Amino acid sequence: MAVSNGVSADEAVMEVNETEVQDAPALRIYEVGYHIAPETKEEDLEKVVATIRSIVEQAGGSFIAEGAPSMTKLAYPMFVREGEKTTEYDRGYFGWLKFEAPVAVARSLEESLKRDKNLFRFIVFQTVREDTRAKYKAPQLREVKRTDVIKQAPRRVEETSAPVSEEDLEKAIQDITAE
């Protein structure tokens, strides 16, 4: 149902551009990032994500990309107050969702996420359809070329290997003395 809605809305947008009709809902690309509380069980993560998805789907949104929640260490401790109680978080399951939806969704999604007790932080913002993840690899601090590599003495290798013929030995001695 969501897909068919999305398609019809897409056509509606085209109409807006052509004839400037006011009543068609404009679709925009949004991304939502969230932290699920670390005490949540691994098997319940899917349920929490499903509730977020259902909010978007009910409002006629369609999904573009998704990042599954994974345990992430926070760069600083976060404190969340719930009445009298304050909870400190130093880690959380971080996941994200990218979707296309009418403008009103952004606000209603924020409202309902605020009420979600499983999430201790989230962000909703407008973005672009293209994949924004950069394929960038941070450079290593320094690539040191080792110059002090110890080369195995060839003499030893010969000793450990199969018996050497007299001729080879003589040749080797001559090579050494010639230098």
Added chain:
Amino acid sequence: MSNNILTQNDIQHVDYKDVDLLKQFINPHGRIMARGKSGLTAKQQRAVEAAIKRARFMGLLPFIQK
């Protein structure tokens, strides 16, 4: 030679989840580099700033680092 990392690596969009990339634009204290130092264009600098601030809010990057 410019030291514009975004142009050199052909990066069109800056994502707040790309922590490794954003770390190139903050100093050891966690502060955002000035344009003169980052070598970015004004448009790129604004995108990087927004991404770093989102990453900070979501706890992916620190606000300050001692």
